[in-house]
Amino acid sequence: MRRCVSTLSPNCHIALPSSTLSGVDGRTSGRGKEERVVLPAHVLAFVEEAVGSVHSAVDCSWPRENSRVWRTVAGREKRTWYVKQHPTPKFHAREVEAYARWAPALGPGRVPELQAESTDLAAILLSAVPGISPYHHKPPPGEECEIQRQLGELLRAFHRSGPPRPPAGAGSSLGKVQRHLTAAEPHITPEAADLITRMATRLAALAPLPHVPTHGDAQIRNTIWNPETRTVALIDFERAEYGPAVRDLIRLEYGPWDGRPDLRGAFFDGFGRVLTAVEREHLQAMAALDAVSGIAFGTLAGDAEVVSRGHRTLDRLLRGISS
Template sequence: MTNSTTPSPALLAWACRALGARPAVTDVSHPRENSRVWRLDLPGSLCFYLKVSPKAVMYERETLALRSAAPALGAGGAPQLRASSAEDLALLLTAVPGRPLNEQALTPVEEAHAHRQAGALLARLHAAGDLSGPRRIEAEQALQAAGDGAEGHLAQAGDRLTMSEQKLVRELAEQLRLLPPLPIAYIHGDAWDRNLMWSTALQQAGWIDFERSRAATAVQDFVLPACSTWTDRPDLRAACLQGYGRNLTAEEQHALTCLAAIDAVSCLVWGPRFGDPHVTARGRRTLDRLLAGVFA
């Protein structure tokens, strides 16, 4: 979390003007240096979120997603953009009902229900974005771009990987270049349980945090669950894909394996850098599974 527990006076004044009232402010930033998010509570149980994006590209991606694609998810399926300030990289968002799925203790049946809805929402998002012009080119080149980034991750990870692990990652990254064209989509980009809201009262799922949304291959939206939630819960994978409306093709499954290797290296860079043992453990476990040939 940042040292600042409240928005700047100017930013708070901007939010007050947009809301037409002065809210109670609570810092709800993630425990990392560049996270700045506040919950704004108004009388009558009205709740909004004020978010300052860490980078201009993230602000642009989230703003575009919330204006163009996320409305296809329906009421409660995604935040609504109340106001935005390009100068401050700030977004004022409505609240999505419920709490993050990873913070809840649900029955296996409830979890499957949530993941089925999550898959259905991803299917809507994937079909909703504009994939014409430059975005289509971006999507068609997404796998090659992911493969190209592997070497940089390996350099940063250094001796956190063995020589055998480095060799495997390079081989899998190279195989991304050999795949035929895969289905493209407008993806969420950070689709895992931390960003999946679930309301037990409404029995409703919703996605938040669209700052990594972009045009890409559809399978790239399944890397994070494949490396985390799905590892021990094939039933949740089945539920999500059932909601999504189709299974992954053999080529998409192979791409998923290759992308998981790159994600693992990224985790072994990001986790230690930001002191997140859960992310580090995710990367280590993915590499172990890939070396053992049991990643699916």
């Protein structure tokens, strides 16, 4: 199936490895330099059907085997567009659903809007939003805190964009953990493997949390900061699905907040509440499972950064440093 989406906003973006000004030439590729390419024929046809003739294309993929993202200039007005081809139908379905059902709750200019999508190609097309990646262009401390505060606001709105659902059973989750542990075991210590098993058992025994729409990969590299308007946009929804709200705090707590209580505090100012004791227990246990999942996935996909993040999380948990 291929379709165009009738709602078009000029303030749209897509998850990319780095940025100068979105929509302006100069974005560097995830492979280390800007690389002009010829789009694959089927992707070219998809883009041109949606927005007109493609004048140029740049490979903006992340440095892993299953990442396929291009920046294109297309159409009579020579606007900048981003086309992303998902590695699996599941990722594609998640991202399309997120744009249709939950992302609009974040407000105009704060989230991408779909221009076109193709189920057959597992591809989406979005336009560009002005801004920089605070992941690749580290802002000054005052702006870092403001980015975190606004990220808290955006995630609060996303979590409220659909009605809560009762939690799913723990059985399927435990099975998934075991599969990830089997894949990651050659790359982790016996102590880490034991920790993951204990955390999985602990999580299954905790009082369940309601499930809400979650982004699934909330971290700084999936934000865009516009220094002129001082606003944050949230991008990349291929892992969006229902889950506990604390799912979206894992890669923040065990990432930029580590050793930075000012950033943590700014986020919760925007989030509008602190976590309950049960949520904090869920967060710690889920962090261990996210780490082993990342090591398993990153090893297979050749994503060294994801693997490194998983090891850092396990190291912190093994040191007994809780959130």
